[in-house]
Amino acid sequence: MNIAHYIPLFPFLAFVINIFMGRRLKVASAYVSIAACVLAFIFSLLVFQGFSAGQGSYSLGTWLVINGKSLNFGVIVDPLTIMMLLIVTFIGCFILIYSIGYMHDDPRFSRYFAYISLFMSSMLGLVLADNFILLLIFWEGVGLCSYLLIAFWYERPAAAAAGLKAFITTRIGDTGFLVGILILFFACGTFHFTDLKSVTGPESLLTLAAILIFTGAMGKSAQFPLHVWLPDAMEGPTAVSALIHAATMVAAGVYLVARCFPLFSAHPMALQTVAVIGGISALMAATIATVNNDIKRVLAYSTISQLGLMMLGLGVGGLSAGTFHLMTHAFFKALLFLCAGSVIHAVGTQDIQKMGGLLSKMKITGATFCIGTLALAGVPPFAGFWSKDEILLTAWNNHHPILFVVALLTSFLTAFYMARLIFLVLFGSARSQLHAHESPLTMTIPLMVLSVFAAFAGFIGAPIKEVGMEAHGGSFLIMAISTVVSLTGLGLAYLLYIRRIVLIPVSSVSGLHNLLVNKYYIDEIYDYVLIKPCLRLCQGSFVFDAKIVDGLVNAMASITQFFSGLLRKTQTGLIQNYLFVQILSLVLLLIWLLKI
């Protein structure tokens, strides 16, 4: 029984119900969304079970026929899809539950759940699509929902601007993606993922197609140089940041690369690009995160960094390593964002310099926050350790020493900034007057459940890989190195932020510090190099349009008006004038017709 294609329909139904009847449903709209999500999760489980019994991909019918090649409404069911389905629906459920508490007094409560449901529908459709075109449709769908939810509080100019920035930035990547798809079709005549294993075509063209497809992934997964939208996307509700901008949608780029992995692995240059971009993003974002003071932005940079790490993992040839990290990251990053949301909910600020000592006031949030941090920092035996280790191992085994060092450095920085975050937020003493309190149960239960997974999800992947690890002698060494690096990062943060030992005075590295605080001036560079000239061009076009195009149109209108003004004089309004003209015409007509 093929039931996979029903999965996206449940959230879509919830979207339709909420968008049309949301005002009447009020709080019940949340239950509609949650019910739809639970059903989708159950169906995903059924698909998972069915897959073990030998279910595969199937088609729902032909969509188009191009040059004799048919494009199907196809559904792909393989371990990657099932993993994504389970992550989206499972984490989605808990984030929806969390949102009841987080959004409880928002005037657009039902609208929020409608958007989230639409997002989940699109995301599930995205992972089920078996060809590029179908995937692109859902890809744009999640982009739309991302935009709507980032700009959810559109009364705030910053949120509206952030939504626009996210939409436009990802759109740049999407354009490349579309061109890539078309080049691929041009080169080998297929849109279907299943055909990618056996595509043949001009080497350079396929490499180009792969790199362009990766551009789409760069936009969606916020990789350098298209990463600028993700930190600003934190203007949206925190639950949205957790679901869309940490766990699922931004992982779509990684998913895309994993999905097209046969194409990438056949072309080393494309694969190399993925790895290098991933490495740059990972290191760059991690360094920025070490100095940022906004709790959500630290996590956002961390997300960029971790996504970069996944890309790096894929780029060095580790398909399972990258996707495994995707899964574990989804759990602990969603957890961390929800914790951050809980903290923000409690203290009403996002500045970590103003927080401190919150562990005693918010025990559940604090404890789960710590678990998430340890998982992200890669401390054994938490989830992040296993997946990160997998990436390091793959990089080492496939002889990419530079990328290995980059990944190692990133994990060091990750441990450092995450430790800094929790030390500043949870430990020490309060640095301002904050009336913190524990969040309601709807918010803490998802935290607890997700923390369990953040702690133990790593074991799902670990035992399977153990067989492989025995084969490589260096694996235990790398595990040890990774652990030491993580602990060093934690320890350094402890010295700096708990003990307050000044190792290096900030003034001596103020240049570097400024560079990091200003995010390498990338936004400023974009503003100067791209946005300003673009706006100037727009202004020029506007003037051209207003003066010349409109001028021409207005001139036409004036000429017409002038002549009609002349003609208007014939309309005297006197019936006898009209009658006279009528008779005169009759006479002239008679003369002409009868040739008198």
Place this chain on the structure above:
Amino acid sequence: MGDFVFYFIALCTCVFSVLAVTQRDIFHCALWLALTLMSISGVYFYLDAAFLGVVQILVYVGGIITLFIFAIKLTAHMNDTSIRQTSKQWVISVFVTLLLLLVLFKVFARTSWAEIILKTDSTSINQIGLSLMTHYALPFEFMSVILLAAMVGAIVIGKEKK
């Protein structure tokens, strides 16, 4: 003798009709119109259409002209002879009308009337009655509806508004 009667009636008709459209006083116009219509009924009599001639006098002179006179009297102060009664375009209208007349006459002159086989058997009142009740029954009924509508409409429009 018969020819003379026709010429006389035709002359009367022409003169009266010209007077009916050119007189300054609109009341005189109505009276000249009455005379024109009576002359035309004379034409009908001459053409052996006695019934039509009678109807012409009864309906036109007895009915419509009376209505005209009522209307003229009700709008009394419009009929002062010191007010200009012809529009500014009268000179050119004379020209165009004459041109039209000329064109029509030329058309008639060009027509070969000789080809028409003349029959001079007259239509009796009896025949008209039969036609109205048989072959033309439907237009006849429509006519009554139109007259009724005109009457109702006249009453509705003519009613003083409160």
Place this chain on the structure above:
Amino acid sequence: MIPLVYFIFLSAFLFCVGIYGALTRRNVIGILVSIELILNAANINLVAFNKYLGTPDGMGQVFSLFVIAIAAAASVVGLILIIAIYRDRKALFTDGFTLMKE
């Protein structure tokens, strides 16, 4: 016997007189008078042709009757409109009615 064409000439003359009146009279009642003349011109044609072409069922005369009836109806409605306009605007001159221009 008078030829048929004489009647046609008479009718054409009456028609032209009616047209002239309709074109030149300022008073609306005068225009109605002219229209009556035009209708009668048509009637003369109908009756003359009826006589000279010898239509057995008296078609021409029957149509003349219809024309007279229509003329009566038109006069009634026209005159009552004139009276209504007069009540409203205290004027009956065509060059005063240019509402449609605006």
